[in-house]
Amino acid sequence: MNESLEHIASCISGYDPNALPVAQAQEFIARLVPRVQAVEMLPIRSALGRVLARDVMSTIDVPSHDNSAMDGFALRGMDLADEGPTLLPVAGTGLAGQQFSGAVPPGHCVRIMTGAVMPDGLDTVVPQEFTSAAGDGRVSIPHGIVRTGDNRRLRGEDLALGETALRAGRLLRPADLGMLASLGQAEVPVFRRLRVAFFSTGDELRSIGEPLAEGCVYDSNRYTIWAMLQRLGVDVIDLGVVRDDPAALREAFTQAAANADAVITSGGVSVGEADHTKRIMAELGEVLFWKIAMRPGRPMAIGRIGGERQAILFGLPGNPVAVMVTFYAFVRDALRCMSGATAEPLPLLQAACTTGLRKKAGRTEYQRGIVSRGDDGRWQVAITGSQGSGILRSMSEANGLVVLHHHQGHVAAGDLVDVLMFDGLV
Template identity: 85%
Template sequence: MTQTLEQIASCISGYDPNALPVAQAQEFIARLVPKVQAVERVAIRSALGRVLARDLISGIDVPSHDNSAMDGFALRGMDLADDGPTLLAVAGTGLAGQQFTGPVPPGHCVRIMTGAVMPDGLDTVIPQEFTTLNAEGLVSVPAGIVRTGDNRRLRGEDLARGDAALHAGRLLRPADLGLLASLGQAEVAVFRRLRVAFFSTGDELRSIGEPLGEGEVYDSNRYTIWAMLTRLGVDVLDLGVVRDDPQALREAFTRAAACADAVITSGGVSVGEADHTKRIMAELGEVLFWKIAMRPGRPMAIGKICEPGNAGREAILFGLPGNPVAVMVTFYAFVRDALLAMSGATAEALPPLQAVCTTGLRKKAGRTEYQRGIVSRGPDGRWQVEITGSQGSGILRSMSQANGLVVLHHGQGHVAAGDLVEVLPFDGLT
């Protein structure tokens, strides 16, 4: 049964919508968002970036036979001498895909290539660079170079028949497609793509190509949101710029709720802004308006909106602030993980980087701050991070210059030059 926002809030210790720590906002959103249920089968070349819907069970042993891990000579470990070189006659050659099946008497070996099936009765491979051939054509193996079982890959040591090769919730990566192919899987079951609609609000916004009047600006948020959504692999519906007009807003929200699993807006949720956006949000669903203890990105709306006349059709709403940097920071802090969870992906935190801060930073405890930084290697080889300069939430250029976000956590105070800080590299923000 779906919980109401009030029920979710009651589960969050110390919940205060007017001073909400980032961690509590993230916990609330994790409890709110549903997971898509529809499953489809796609060819593996169409599966990159999709979310695996079912555990993938291996129907074969990988490798399917004991095989050689080296180019060299396959032999019996019991034939190796302890007190001097072992001399072995060559019974034949085994190639990858062409197994040697002839007899291998004691005191004999088989020349073998990497990946070739081990001949019956042989259990060890000596790399060819450790051997020599004597005048009689015998292979000489020095004492102590290998032990029984060395350089042999065992049947099923990578995957045994019946093992789970990949688990449901896996966001499929390039190596996973290779693994699928190694198991002979031409298709794979994945969750359907999440559908996300988004639009910007504000009478001052103009689309690219339109002339700017006094006090007007081009809408950059739709392009950054589009780019961040595209990297997540969701289906994207851009509803453009919507003016601060109740009817236009109602039509945009109604259209979005009818076709999307999630709706993202930018602008219209701050104190002092025209309240049409907030009022229409509240009319069409169940929405909370937060003041989050963070910088940038304090105002945010979260909740559910419904398609009028279809109460069973709900879309999760993320109402982001209008400032360009705040839009990106709140997306990375809250929306990214929420959309991945809705897509069926298993939670996987972005790995932070520890870097030396090159300058001191002033920080007020009691809020989380995200500062734009440029990470590089210092003279001592350690990672270091330099702040891009002015950290105003409207300075989009600072995000373009940066290659990561310096995260100063809720309880953290001032940072001195030379202190280690946590950085989320942009290259890890998929």
């Protein structure tokens, strides 16, 4: 049975919906969101970006034999001379995929290629470029160029039989698909894709292609939300623009909750807005309305809507920049967790701020910045200019968000600040 929102709130120390710090809002959402349970088997070439549903155990040793890490000559470390060059007769050649046959006499070496199985008794490889021909079928190895055991890959050193190769909850990346292939695994169990429905609210909004009447604006939020969701690899349900009408809103919310695991709206959650969005949200589910101690993005709704099959609701502000900031502050990680992925906080880069910034302690601020290398080679960040929450151009020009934390005060020029980089994110 789901915990009530009131019970979750009671577990958050100092919870105040009218002045909620970002960290507390994130903690609340982490406690609220459920994880998908359905699992499907996919060919590994179709599994990139999907979430692993079960641990993958190695059924073999990788590599399956000791092998050479270099093109060169395999030898016994004990045959290396204590002083001066080592001269060894070459007993034959070992190729990748073709194990050297026969015994290697003491005091001999074998010409070997990268990946070839180490002949029995040999434990060291000297790279070819360090050797020279000494005549009479011998090779000369300079003193001190290798030590016993060098340039040999041990059986199972990558993965041993029975070892955990990949853990459940991992977002599968290119290297992981290679790992699965190295185990001979053609299919992998993954959680089903999360389904996310979204729409914009407001009588002033127009979709692209519609005439723009006086006082109206084109709806940009649907396109930024759509793009951000695409980066998360979820199934997207775009319900368009919904006018400020109770019947239309009720239908949109009902349809969204019936077909999706999560519902995202933009607009209609600010105090004093002359629309019906907040009332319909509350009628259709259990919803809290927050004033978060952050800038931009103060108003937000969170909760569950729908009948027996409930969806998680994220009601975001209407201003374009605030939509993106609240999405990355709260929604992105929540959707990752709902997809079954192990939580991974987004990494922050530290950069020197090129100008001073005024900052009021007691709230988290996100300022749009351009990160570059300074003349001294260190990372630096410059603010893009006007930081109004409706100036979407500032997000387009920026390559990161300067994160000024809750208890942080004014920033002086040259001070280090945390930056959330957009690369790979937006």
